[in-house]
Amino acid sequence: MPERFSEHAIKAWKEDGAVVIPNFFSSEEVKSAVADFKALYGQKVGGNPLVKTNQDEHRFAGEQFSNLFSIPANCSPSLNLLGVHPKLINFAQKALDTNDVRLEAAATWAKYAGDADFNQPWHCDFRNHTLTVPSEDSKLNTVNFLIYLTDVGEEDGATHYVLKRDSNTIPEAINWFIKDPHDKKLQSKLSEFERSAAGPAGSIFAYSIDVFHRGTNLTKEKGYRYAMTASYKIATNDLVGFTAWQYSGESHPWHIIFNNASPEQLHCFGVPLPGDPFWTKQTIKSAQLRYPNWDLSPYLSKSNQQS
Numbered sequence: 001m002p003e004r005f006s007e008h009a010i011k012a013w014k015e016d017g018a019v020v021i022p023n024f025f026s027s028e029e030v031k032s033a034v035a036d037f038k039a040l041y042g043q044k045v046g047g048n049p050l051v052k053t054n055q056d057e058h059r060f061a062g063e064q065f066s067n068l069f070s071i072p073a074n075c076s077p078s079l080n081l082l083g084v085h086p087k088l089i090n091f092a093q094k095a096l097d098t099n100d101v102r103l104e105a106a107a108t109w110a111k112y113a114g115d116a117d118f119n120q121p122w123h124c125d126f127r128n129h130t131l132t133v134p135s136e137d138s139k140l141n142t143v144n145f146l147i148y149l150t151d152v153g154e155e156d157g158a159t160h161y162v163l164k165r166d167s168n169t170i171p172e173a174i175n176w177f178i179k180d181p182h183d184k185k186l187q188s189k190l191s192e193f194e195r196s197a198a199g200p201a202g203s204i205f206a207y208s209i210d211v212f213h214r215g216t217n218l219t220k221e222k223g224y225r226y227a228m229t230a231s232y233k234i235a236t237n238d239l240v241g242f243t244a245w246q247y248s249g250e251s252h253p254w255h256i257i258f259n260n261a262s263p264e265q266l267h268c269f270g271v272p273l274p275g276d277p278f279w280t281k282q283t284i285k286s287a288q289l290r291y292p293n294w295d296l297s298p299y300l301s302k303s304n305q306q307s
Helices: 007-016 027-041 086-096 173-179 184-191 254-258 263-267 281-290 297-301
Strands: 018-021 068-070 101-112 143-148 204-207 224-234
Touching: 007 018, 007 086, 007 204, 027 101, 027 224, 086 101, 086 143, 086 204, 086 224, 086 263, 173 184, 254 263, 281 297
Parallel strands: none
Antiparallel strands: 018 204, 068 101, 101 224, 143 204, 143 224
16 A cells, blocks of 8 residues: 655644645545445535625534534445545554554534535634643644545635644643633634645645634535544543444444454454454354454454353
């Protein structure tokens, strides 16, 4: 599998908290994922762009998130496994300096011009990923990925961001944000350092939960944006979290993931690797009953033979 990112990209994430990598995913991978989006959301395109001139520009709008859904989804493995692509896992491992990572969140996200004014205030994601605050040690935060599956220019709702080297020049920016996330003076200061994460389909924006960023509006007539989110943390890091995958075990089509994922990909959801003491004759037998089409041979070959 060809390299999809450089050590320079890892260094940039560690030092500045954010990096844009164009064309991370191949055209074929993008094509398959887009087909899944159309299966999930229909052939819909955007309408007339909505610009709320009287909207408080420093507030979120709930309708911005109306087409945001956690995986697994009722579509092919292509989209369901995109967030655990081996190279995406590898980026997270290198960024967090560990081989043992967990996927803490992954979702599909479709935006259509006219459904909302998608402009957002500057914000950091730690407020709904941890009950405390971001760590000064980047390894104890998360690697968040925004994956573009359509070409995203400035008219297509490109995410904008501020590098940590820039936000660090604003005295106690994080504490200022904690005290009043809607403070117009803080919002204005952050805008002085605004950068765009625009890119062609297949590009990724990797950022940490302490990086200031914001969504922008879709202003193209009939415009739409397909994207996927995926967030990783160190497996033992209980400071951060988002999705309890087990909670959707009965309501979501997990068989699509189990029937098609590698042991390494499943491990990102918390499934023990082959050779783990969890795997006995009995647990393998029970797991096969729950997921009849799951290939458990790698687990059987290394299992504890006790029943």
